[in-house]
Amino acid sequence: MSTSDRRVLVTGAAGGTGGAAVREALALGLTVRAMVRTLDDRARALADQGAEVVVGDFQDITTLRPALEGTDAAYFVHPMRPGLIQATVNFAQAVKETGGPPVLNLSQRNTSRESTGISTRETNLSQEVFTWSGVDVVHLRPTMFLEWFLYPWILPNLRKGKLWMPAGAGTSSIVGTEDLGRAIAALLKEPSVHIGRTIPLSGPAELGQAQMAAELSDALGREIVYEDCDLDEFVATIAAFGVPEYLVGSIRGIMIDYRAGRLGGADDTIEKLTGRRPMSVAEFARKHAALLNGAE
Numbered sequence: 001m002s003t004s005d006r007r008v009l010v011t012g013a014a015g016g017t018g019g020a021a022v023r024e025a026l027a028l029g030l031t032v033r034a035m036v037r038t039l040d041d042r043a044r045a046l047a048d049q050g051a052e053v054v055v056g057d058f059q060d061i062t063t064l065r066p067a068l069e070g071t072d073a074a075y076f077v078h079p080m081r082p083g084l085i086q087a088t089v090n091f092a093q094a095v096k097e098t099g100g101p102p103v104l105n106l107s108q109r110n111t112s113r114e115s116t117g118i119s120t121r122e123t124n125l126s127q128e129v130f131t132w133s134g135v136d137v138v139h140l141r142p143t144m145f146l147e148w149f150l151y152p153w154i155l156p157n158l159r160k161g162k163l164w165m166p167a168g169a170g171t172s173s174i175v176g177t178e179d180l181g182r183a184i185a186a187l188l189k190e191p192s193v194h195i196g197r198t199i200p201l202s203g204p205a206e207l208g209q210a211q212m213a214a215e216l217s218d219a220l221g222r223e224i225v226y227e228d229c230d231l232d233e234f235v236a237t238i239a240a241f242g243v244p245e246y247l248v249g250s251i252r253g254i255m256i257d258y259r260a261g262r263l264g265g266a267d268d269t270i271e272k273l274t275g276r277r278p279m280s281v282a283e284f285a286r287k288h289a290a291l292l293n294g295a296e
């Protein structure tokens with residue numbers, strides 16, 4: 001089968017990792033079906049890039065079957081919102097009914113049924129459901145995303161010279177969604193040797209928050225210091241942005257896991273899969289300098 005004959009489904013295509021996976025899979029020459037919830041400007045941009053856009057809802061299995069029909073591999077990503085377990089069951093069932101393309105399942109580095117974060121607990125159960133459903137699955141476990149630096153409860157403090165997070169001495173080999181997209185595209189092209197595996201996905205270096213602040217300082221040419229903050233104050237700040245309760249509670253749990261070192265670890269999976277080293281904190285900061293400095 002030639003690369004262009006290989007049709008892959010990317011769900012969450014209007015989102016962070018899904019959008020990056022669509023771009024990178026098209027760049028590899030794959031035929032890409034991009035699943036979105038609504039036909040909005042983001043969907044039109046995907047079509048302009050060359051993707052076949054389909055509308056689908058994880059909560060409605062009748063929309064998943066046509067999305068999966070005729071595909072050779074699929075990327076499954078659910079946002080940090082309620083509904084992951086139902087979505088997993090629907091997706092696994094639809095995969096079985098449509099000939100069983102291998103599934104790349106986006107989980108979390110710290111996934112655990114003991115976590116205090118609901119989304120972290122649910123990713124653990126979702127992994128189990130995919131595994132015992134019998135579909136061919138590869139579980140992807142990325143650590144924190146570099147895009148954290150742009151979140152509305154982090155960015156205003158970075159502009160004032162503070163990396164304000166309740167991360168204690170926790171470490172992470174923080175990784176960009178662009179690099180995740182490249183790894184996902186490579187796996188969509190050639191998933192077979194990875195089926196049944198759980199794959200960690202990391203940035204180029206495991207860093208503590210003070211080291212991240214130092215890299216941000218060097219890249220932006222101004223001092224940024226890490227300030228470890230109170231967990232409840234951090235959570236209250238996020239809630240004040242109108243962030244839904246499920247996400248606030250999930251972030252709370254992730255911060256507890258972070259402090260406890262459960263997002264740590266390093267690997268060179270992305271470089272091995274794609275032949276290119278993933279982006280560092282400094283490279284990300286230079287790329288988004290205008291935003292991080294408050295100039296846009």
Ligand SMILES: NC(=O)c1ccc[n+]([C@@H]2O[C@H](COP(=O)([O-])OP(=O)(O)OC[C@H]3O[C@@H](n4cnc5c(N)ncnc54)[C@H](OP(=O)(O)O)[C@@H]3O)[C@@H](O)[C@H]2O)c1
Pocket residue numbers: 011012013014015016017018036037038056057058059077078079080083106107108109119123142143144145148
């Ligand atoms: N952020 C981190 O640091 C981090 C670290 C490790 C793992 N993760 C994992 O990454 C995942 C999020 O990935 P992401 O950033 O790529 O997500 P994202 O940007 O939130 O995108 C998710 C997409 O799913 C779509 N969607 C929502 N509900 C849907 C439904 N019922 N049916 C079909 N599509 C639906 C959304 O569409 P709309 O935009 O139209 O609503 C959105 O485009 C989470 O599962 C999280 O656990 C995150």
